[in-house]
Amino acid sequence: MPMPCNGKRSNGGDPAANMPVAISTALPRGPLIGALEEGTRTCRFALYEASTLREVAVHCTQVESLRPEEGWVEQDPAEILRAAQECMSEAMARLPPGLGVRDVAAVGVTNQRETTVVWDRVTGQPLHHALVWNDIRTSKTVDSVLARLPGNDKDALRDRAGLPVSPYFSALKLRWLMDNVPAVQKAIAEKRCLFGTVDSWLVWNLTGGSRGGLHITDVTNASRTMLMNIHTLQWDPLLLKAFDIPREMLPEIRSSSEVYGDIADGPLHGVPISAIMGNQQANLVGERCFKEGQAKSTYRSGCFLLYNTGTACVHSKHGLLSTVAYKLGPDAPTVYALEGSVAVAGHAIKWLKDNLNLLKDPAEAERIASEVASTGDVYFVPAFTGLYAPHWRKDARGILCGLTQFTTKGHIVRASLEAVCYQTRDILEAMARDCGKISTETLSELRVDGKMAENNLLLQLQADLCGFSVVRTDIHEKAALGIAIAAGQAKDIDLVNINALPPSQSQCDVFTPSITPEDRKARYTKWKMALTRSLGWAKPSKSPSMTDKRYHLLASIPPSLFLISSFAMMLASEM
């Protein structure tokens, strides 16, 4: 069971991070900061009182995902925008008496990352549904790109992008749209096509759309496109060439915290937008992981673990992503993170519920898994869409192994929880190898949040299977807080040292390891055996189709010459 630490635990030298503060019972006062949080499933707008970070008004709505084919995940960009506008209008309508738009000092936007939108700059209409981050239709596009890289190496572009070639990232999704959607091809030919991640789409529309909206993104979102140079923080000519993407359709890259422009219409008319960040980076800020070596893990449908590496961009040699954590101002230092993303975490529990009918509600997972003392040697690798970090195997598929006639649903549910823990351990092992810095002591800074983190058994298993303490400050994610901090900073409103939680909630739970190192080692070894068996199930076809003319052209270049020749072409074109 978790051990409540009553706010007394170490907080990594950040004394304010968990300090209980007196909660004001006074009527809320301006200035207020607005946080628009556009997640994959939920859109939410909250208004915070800047002096206390009290949430004074909020509205939230769901955004539907469409799954037209296996592995395809889409959202309607118009629906994303409508949801954002509804949330802002409803939250403004709920402001306590005496508060109004004049009290809102700034709005920040945080969003699901990688999800790719293309639209017509003249009509303002989307040219296709957004391809959502976990859509894997671009598998063949990946094969085509890999076929042209030295040694078919998915890491060949890592030095520049910080990322492996994978269906996860926007460049692949944009390439697919350009190859397969005539409306996109036509709009590009007519120079009317704009590309953006969800932040760009929202900010362009909120600041005026086709009547002069700002076409911008921030460094955190741009770092997930695979088109930005992670060192220069600019679109990289070689990466653009590798994916054959015209520069003019891309947004301008800005810092995560600065006044970009004002909201053009609606109840927040005239309020400046002053922060943009991808949601996992905003979460890192909201968790106040400002020091090198601090890390957070968010357990939702997927699981996202970010480890602050300070101003050093650590290039992972073990399958992690190098990403921009934040740059809180045009002249502020760029802070980087290593990230491990797990595609399927809580989603496996949803699958047990929806597809196998083993649960009525995800919350039942804890009770059912607790009915058995172990998984009975059952291992579940939920590689439904391949494996993300640190393996990056799109050919992996889910497996359940070690079944016997004695296996019960308790064993399977418990194995599903353990799968999240083992995948997290895989990431932590990779981080340890990349940084050589992670120790039990620094990992006392692993802060966990997310809906799935309300499962006590999951966090106990996490502590057991990793061998360090897991600290749950609160299950509520901190992305909205993080973007409020960034938006406030651009307006010289310092929110960093304000604790947003009432004292009763600011207590945290600590889960400490309760199994022997031998047991831990034996179980992890078995997990790795299971993982190996999941690989290579969805083999790519022998000759990946080349979906655009450019691939035919470049396929004739020997892979080893590809990068060199691209450089040469690039240099020549710049002369």
Ligand SMILES: Nc1ncnc2c1ncn2[C@@H]1O[C@H](COP(=O)(O)OP(=O)(O)O)[C@@H](O)[C@H]1O
């Ligand atoms: N108590 C729980 N135990 C295990 N899994 C849970 C629990 N509560 C939620 N989940 C799972 O975690 C995920 C988190 O949900 P949520 O944050 O609401 O989802 P999303 O990432 O889709 O927005 C869901 O996929 C759900 O199946």
Ligand SMILES: O=P(O)(O)OC[C@H](O)CO
């Ligand atoms: O909206 P979420 O919480 O599922 O987050 C999605 C991530 O940003 C994808 O990288």
